Amino acid sequence: xxxxxxxxxxxxxxxxxxxxxxxxxxxxxxxxxxxxxxxxxxxxxxxxxxxxxxxxxxxxxxxxxxxxxxxxxxxxxxxxxxxxxxxxxxxxxxxxxxxxxxxxxxxxxxxxxxxxxxxxxxxxxxxxxxxxxxxxxxxxxxxxxxxxxxxxxxxxxxxxxxxxxxxxxxxxxxxxxxxxxxxxxxxxxxxxxxxxxxxxxxxxxxxxxxxxxxxxxxxxxxxxxxxxxxxxxxxxxxxxxxxxxxxxxxxxxxxxxxxxxxxxxxxxxxxxxxxxxxxxxxxxxxxxxxxxxxxxxxxxxxxxxxxxxxxxxxxxxxxxxxxxxxxxxxxxxxxxxxxxxxxxxxxxxxxxxxxxxxxxxxxxxxxxxxxxxxxxxxxxxxxxxxxxxxxxxxxxxxxxxxxxxxxxxxxxxxxxxxxxxxxxxxxxxxxxxxxxxxxxxxxxxxxxxxxxxxxxxxxxxxxxxxxxxxxxxxxxxxxxxxxxxxxxxxx
Numbered sequence: 001x002x003x004x005x006x007x008x009x010x011x012x013x014x015x016x017x018x019x020x021x022x023x024x025x026x027x028x029x030x031x032x033x034x035x036x037x038x039x040x041x042x043x044x045x046x047x048x049x050x051x052x053x054x055x056x057x058x059x060x061x062x063x064x065x066x067x068x069x070x071x072x073x074x075x076x077x078x079x080x081x082x083x084x085x086x087x088x089x090x091x092x093x094x095x096x097x098x099x100x101x102x103x104x105x106x107x108x109x110x111x112x113x114x115x116x117x118x119x120x121x122x123x124x125x126x127x128x129x130x131x132x133x134x135x136x137x138x139x140x141x142x143x144x145x146x147x148x149x150x151x152x153x154x155x156x157x158x159x160x161x162x163x164x165x166x167x168x169x170x171x172x173x174x175x176x177x178x179x180x181x182x183x184x185x186x187x188x189x190x191x192x193x194x195x196x197x198x199x200x201x202x203x204x205x206x207x208x209x210x211x212x213x214x215x216x217x218x219x220x221x222x223x224x225x226x227x228x229x230x231x232x233x234x235x236x237x238x239x240x241x242x243x244x245x246x247x248x249x250x251x252x253x254x255x256x257x258x259x260x261x262x263x264x265x266x267x268x269x270x271x272x273x274x275x276x277x278x279x280x281x282x283x284x285x286x287x288x289x290x291x292x293x294x295x296x297x298x299x300x301x302x303x304x305x306x307x308x309x310x311x312x313x314x315x316x317x318x319x320x321x322x323x324x325x326x327x328x329x330x331x332x333x334x335x336x337x338x339x340x341x342x343x344x345x346x347x348x349x350x351x352x353x354x355x356x357x358x359x360x361x362x363x364x365x366x367x368x369x370x371x372x373x374x375x376x377x378x379x380x381x382x383x384x385x386x387x388x389x390x391x392x393x394x395x396x397x398x399x400x401x402x403x404x405x406x407x408x409x410x411x412x413x414x415x416x417x418x419x420x421x422x423x424x425x426x427x428x429x430x431x432x433x434x435x436x437x438x439x440x441x442x443x444x445x446x447x448x449x450x451x452x453x454x455x456x457x458x459x460x461x462x463x464x465x466x467x468x469x470x471x472x473x474x475x476x477x478x479x480x481x482x483x484x485x486x487x488x489x490x491x
Contacts, residue, residue, distance in 0.1 A: 007032045007189045008053065008084065008158050013062035015048055017388070020380070022048045024213040025062070030158060030189045035180065037200045037221065038193045040210035041233050041420040046193055047089075047390065049210065050160050053191075054086035055079035066158070083157035085150070087164060089193075089391060089418055090333055091143035095136030102135045103149045114153065121152050124182065126175030140331055141168055141446075148176070152183075159183070160191045163391075165199060166417045169282040169446055170481065177203050195420045197226050198449075209233055230421050249273045253308060253440040254325070254409050256294070260302035263289035264464040267303070271409065271440045276431065278455030278475075279444045281484045285461040287444045288330055291411050295320045295327040307409065321350055324408035328398055328415060330444075332391075336398045339387040343379060344368035346386050346397050350405045371400035376426055391418040399427065403434075410434065411442045416450065428454060448477045448484075460484050 008030040015023040022045045030036050040046045051057040053064055055074045064071040066082040079085075093102050104114050115131060122129060127145050129138075135146065144164060151159050161180075165173045180190060180203060194200055200207065200221065207224065209217040209232040217224065217232040224232075254271040264286030271277050279287050292298045294305055296315030305312050307323055317327070329335040338346055344364040368382035375396045379389060386397055395418065402410060412431070416424045431454060435441055445451050451458055458470045460483035468483040470476075 007067065008191075009065040010049070010053060011063050011065070013049070013052055013059045013064065015045075015052055015057065015060050022213050023052070023059075026210070026213070026215055027062075028208050028215065028218060030191055032157065032187045032189045033184055034206060035184055035190045035192055035204045037204035037207040038191055038210065039195070039200065039207065039229060039233060041392075041422055044210045044233070044390075044420075045213040046210055047162065050086055050162060050191070050193070053079075054084060054160060056086070080154060080156075083155075084160070085154055085156040085158070086160040087144075087147045087151050087162060089163040089166065091140065091147045093135040093138065093143050093146055095134070097135055098131065099129050099133050099135050099138070099146060100131035102146055103131075103153055107153055118149060118153060121149055121179070124175075125172075125179045127172060141172065144168065145172075152179075156188070158189045158191075160193070162193045163195070163418050164192075165194065165196065166414075169484075170448060171282070173199070195418070195424065196447075197229060197421070200229075201226075233421060249275075249438070254294075255306040255309075256303065257306070258303035259290070259293065259300065259305055261289060261293035261300055262298050264293075264461070265302070266465055267461075268466070269459055269469075271442065273408075273440050274435050274438050275457065276435050276441045276443060276455045278451040278458040279442060279461060280446075280448060280451045280458055280480045281461035281467075282446075285484070286464040287461055288413055290461070291327060291413055291442070291444060295325060295411065297327075318353070321405050324406065325411075326350070326402045326405045326407035326409070327411045328402045328413060330413040330417070332394055332398050336401075337386050337394060340385060342368075342383045342385060343372070343377070343389075343397055344382040347371055347400045347404050350401050367404060368400070371397075371403065375400055375430070376423070392420050392423045395419050396423065396427075399430065403430075407439060409440045409442070411444070413444045414446065415443065416445075416447070448480045451475075451480060452477050 010026060010028050013023050013026045026049055038046055048057065052059050055071055055076045055078055058074045066079065066084050069082055071079060100115065103118060107114065118131060129142060129145060148164060164176060168176065184190060192204055204221050207221045208215055209229060211233055249272055251273045252270045253273050256267050256269045259267045267290060281287050289298060293300055296317050296319060305315065307325055333339060338349065347368040348364045365382045372379060372382060377393050377396045379393060386394055416427055419427065431441060443454055452475055455475065458475050458480060460467050460480055462484055470479055
């Protein structure tokens with residue numbers, strides 16, 4: 001297919017940073033009326049390729065064509081004018097502006113007309129946003145919806161969706177897919193980036209697999225198996241991690257008694273040593289608020305929290321960390337990592353106050369190098385800026401920071417968001433190994449399949465309270481969804 005015939009055409013694109021090649025002669029095309037999956041491991045070059053296509057980065061060699069016009073010089077403005085819009089994995093909003101102002105900034109038209117158009121899109125997607133709400137107060141999932149609406153309101157002919165479902169519930173994901181099908185039926189072309197093979201199978205027509213900056217497979221999705229996709233991404237089929245043995249002991253490590261706080265109330269739970277306890281629910285159910293209250297990021301309004309039988313009356317993040325109660329936050333970029341700092345500094349950030357000197361450079365480097373090896377972090381070395389890592393490798397650095405604190409209770413909030421198939425299996429195996437060694441673990445996830453696979457027990461939250469607890473053979477995606485949505489669902 002020539003660049004003139006394709007809706008979007010990438011031809012022999014090369015791109016590198018600091019002399020290190022990231023893209024090595026990449027060529028692909030996107031037609032209108034098509035959903036094209038782009039897969040690859042963390043560090044494969046997906047994000048760089050999407051930035052080049054969207055005009056956010058200049059290719060060192062090669063060319064990008066949109067509607068037959070070359071994107072030269074590269075600019076996001078020109079890409080928008082040609083009808084292409086990138087919805088990034090990490091949603092960005094102007095915190096002091098309203099939701100409406102965030103979405104329509106730079107779009108001509110009256111407020112009444114644009115608001116009506118947005119309301120129509122939201123009805124079709126099955127979501128509800130207050131357009132006059134200040135965007136800085138939005139949860140991650142709602143910020144992702146804002147990004148998607150930015151593309152739709154601009155009447156884009158081509159959308160690039162980078163991990164659009166990573167913070168969405170199954171119901172919101174289904175509504176997004178219905179919207180995507182409608183848009184494609186109307187002639188839109190979509191590049192869909194996801195690490196969830198089931199989603200790729202459900203929504204995509206064509207697949208391209210990128211590994212180490214090179215396309216290793218491209219063709220119809222129906223012509224390749226899941227094992228084939230994984231093998232193409234990592235050059236070997238990874239064994240799927242399975243949690244077949246529960247290491248939960250009788251000893252209760254963390255106990256919540258009718259705990260209440262911002263966004264939740266009356267939560268009573270007991271976490272045993274070596275147990276993996278899942279907390280599931282839809283966005284807004286109070287899961288993250290509960291976790292942040294346990295570790296002292298939010299105040300306790302009622303009830304008690306006990307660690308090893310001792311009440312934590314006024315928890316603070318430092319106090320909790322020193323007691324072995326460690327939290328991996330949901331939003332790694334805003335709340336988890338120091339992006340401008342090196343890996344070594346980030347790994348030691350939670351234990352700086354325990355070190356003999358603040359500038360313990362050699363010890364920090366050695367500690368970071370150990371976790372780089374153990375977690376398989378792809379980087380140029382311990383002193384590389386975290387900002388320069390792929391999303392999945394950033395998540396591994398955040399996991400390393402938590403493990404450096406030597407937790408006895410580890411709370412993981414969306415631990416595999418934006419992580420590839422191989423890295424996900426690595427993180428699962430780390431979780432299983434920690435549980436086997438006696439660490440008590442809470443996993444908060446919007447991915448019900450992940451919850452089912454990982455957890456010994458599952459506490460499901462809805463509307464700020466526990467709607468039920470599942471254990472053993474009763475743990476299933478359907479049972480979790482029924483409790484999460486407080487209604488019978490068909491999965």
